[in-house]
Amino acid sequence: MSDTQKSFRALLHAQRVWDVPLPRFDASAAPADPLDLFRAWFAEAVAAGQIEPHTMTLATVDAEGRPDARTLMLHDADERGWHFGTHTTSEKGRQLAARPHAALTFYWPAQGRQVRVRGTVTPVGRAESRADLRARSTGALAAALTGTQSEVLPSRDELVRASEEAWERARAEPDTEVETWSRYVVEPHEAEFFQGDAERRHVRLRYRREAVGPWTRELLWP
Numbered sequence: 001m002s003d004t005q006k007s008f009r010a011l012l013h014a015q016r017v018w019d020v021p022l023p024r025f026d027a028s029a030a031p032a033d034p035l036d037l038f039r040a041w042f043a044e045a046v047a048a049g050q051i052e053p054h055t056m057t058l059a060t061v062d063a064e065g066r067p068d069a070r071t072l073m074l075h076d077a078d079e080r081g082w083h084f085g086t087h088t089t090s091e092k093g094r095q096l097a098a099r100p101h102a103a104l105t106f107y108w109p110a111q112g113r114q115v116r117v118r119g120t121v122t123p124v125g126r127a128e129s130r131a132d133l134r135a136r137s138t139g140a141l142a143a144a145l146t147g148t149q150s151e152v153l154p155s156r157d158e159l160v161r162a163s164e165e166a167w168e169r170a171r172a173e174p175d176t177e178v179e180t181w182s183r184y185v186v187e188p189h190e191a192e193f194f195q196g197d198a199e200r201r202h203v204r205l206r207y208r209r210e211a212v213g214p215w216t217r218e219l220l221w222p
């Protein structure tokens, strides 16, 4: 084994998980709707000082059924589901157009918590997508205006040029439309809340429902 490999392994194996004071989670007192529990856990993550608790992994599948995943920002969570924004023309946008199913995961290590959501993905439509972008920062609009997400970039200079133009336009025309930008909503049929435990007796509470209707709740072996 090379020295680089050895030192990498030593560093890796020195890392710890569930090594901070963790909250107790009484699953028997959990609300009937996973949205209520998500909102409560989100507020607790913010209060616990969790960095960027509004970031999540979005997993999709490509045309061959091969998984793909990336980090995105949560734009909202309401009775329709969990919302995010992206380009319809991006890799994920194309994947979702062909196979409108996704999984989301949030990881909040400050409290040893994970939330998983699975569901059907629907674009919310032009009016809401436009409002979504308008409500966000100049930087978010500039990023959206830069466009061509997931295409091959021939050089860094090209990005700088396109980005400078996009920032200028975002400042001058804050209400400008970005045709390819859409807000999407993941309509959940399953959500799981995981509370880590130092003794590895983690609590996993899964919510499931067939269609729109009441949620069933069950505990899972960790």
Ligand SMILES: Cc1cc2nc3c(=O)[nH]c(=O)nc-3n(C[C@H](O)[C@H](O)[C@H](O)COP(=O)(O)O)c2cc1C
Pocket: 055, 068, 069, 070, 071, 072, 073, 074, 084, 085, 086, 087, 090, 091, 092, 093, 149, 150
């Ligand atoms: C913290 C963080 C937040 C991100 N938020 C978004 C987002 O809200 N929307 C988005 O399209 N990409 C976002 N990205 C970039 C994506 O991870 C990804 O690189 C991009 O969407 C292209 O993915 P795709 O090629 O699978 O379509 C974010 C990346 C990071 C690291």
